Amino acid sequence: MSHIQSIDPATGAVVWEGAAAGRAEVDAALRRARRAFPGWAALAVEDRVAAVQRFKAVLEARKEQIAAIISRETGKPRWEGLAELGSMIGKVGISITAQAERAGERRSDMPFGAAVLRHRPHGVMAVLGPFNFPGHLPNGHIVPALLAGNTVVFKPSEMTPATGAAMAEAWAEAGLPEGVFQCIQGARETGEALVSGAIDGLLFTGSAGAGAHFRHLFADRPDVILALELGGNNPLVAWDGDVEEAAAIVVQSAFVTTGQRCSCARRLIVPDTAFGNDLVEAVAHLSGRLLIGAWDETPEPYIGPLISSGAAAKARAQFEVLVERGARVVEPFGSVEDRSAAFVRPAMLDVTGVSVPDEEIFAPVLQVCRVADFDAAMAAANDTRFGLSAGLVSADDGLWQRFVLESRAGVVNRNRPTTGAAGSMPFGGLGESGNHRPSAYYAADYCAYPMASFEASDASGNMGALDGKLR
Known part of the structure; x- marks a missing residue:
């Protein structure tokens, strides 16, 4: 079994090391996520909201500790690690609001009953994280995906596994049911096993080159939702x-x-x-x-x-x-x-x-x-x-x-830096910068699909539509 390690770029010291998941381990994680999906999706949205709020509370309690891990592993100054952790905490409330606004339930009365709009989770979502914002960016996929009722298998960047491990510990402390969120560590081979496995969605933040690879890879897999947030010139x-x-x-x-x-x-x-x-x-x-x-x-x-x-x-x-x-x-x-x-x-x-x-x-x-x-x-x-x-x-x-x-x-x-962005707004780009599925506030859109229904409490009144048209 291969190992990976992350290095403090300022000093060369080892920050984290551990085993990389092989195909067997990845497939086992996907099976656990598949088994957990029906129960998690069937929960009332209020119960899923409570779970992500418990995750938020863990982040708040461990703010200094996790921010230090981010900074040490990426080389970011302390102030920037704390800012990233703050964005992770803020993402929870923003995602709850976005879920209700963009992917909730709507009902309107009709003469025969009601027209109902619901949003349903896709299933098992694979999340691949980048190294530059190893907490905030994958968190921006994970929280909306879980709120929508999906289960998640997350592979952090092989350059920032310690941050991924800290996130997994926080989700575990939040008390999610087994298999709902899993973190697997590894490099390219682990990622390849994950994206080629039995997934219903791939949520990816990273380079344009990798994004182009995924567009080609999933061209013949229309059942998989693909959300890409890529780079820019x-x-x-x-x-x-x-x-x-x-x-x-x-x-x-x-x-x-x-x-x-x-x-x-x-x-x-x-x-x-x-x-x-x-x-x-x-x-x-x-x-x-x-x-x-x-x-x-x-x-x-x-x-x-x-x-x-x-x-x-x-x-x-x-x-x-x-x-x-x-x-x-x-x-x-x-x-x-x-x-x-x-x-x-x-x-x-x-x-x-x-x-x-x-x-x-x-x-x-x-x-x-x-x-x-x-x-x-x-x-x-x-x-x-x-x-x-x-x-x-x-x-x-x-x-x-x-x-x-x-x-x-x-x-x-x-008159503000190009890097200015808000979690309460969409974030994404055109051309080689994405695939028209912006993240941040709009992540709710790709974490669930809309289901439209015409509903009545009984079957009465349908014969009337055939009056005069029968022999």
């Missing part, structure tokens, strides 16, 4: 306003979480004017002042390391490809002295007039493109196969109305 158009405030928005958009958010700005589009020049200089200056450090250091850093030294090497190679194509280096992709190889400094490139790949660099790398006018800015913003997030920095209401009308993205922000 996101544009931020910064057009006018206070240069320092605009620079702060750019830095938070591009470099928060060391650039490891799917909604991070990857492309900064500015006018080829004095404002554009000043802004690029201001962003470079501000990014150089950001505190970089390990998750538990004082003073608190703004960014920590990438998830691994391998991730840093991949991002560096992507950066060098852009340079080879003719991009001008504004801020180099530098390492951090006396730190592990997973630590990198925010980098900037001017790619104006350069043909560059339409790819997501999952690291603090920002590409600057200068344009002549707003028409060109909109064309550049939409020149991508992705469509997750986009942003405009401008005080011009007319430009904002154009931006909203013409943007091809699922999350579009004004």
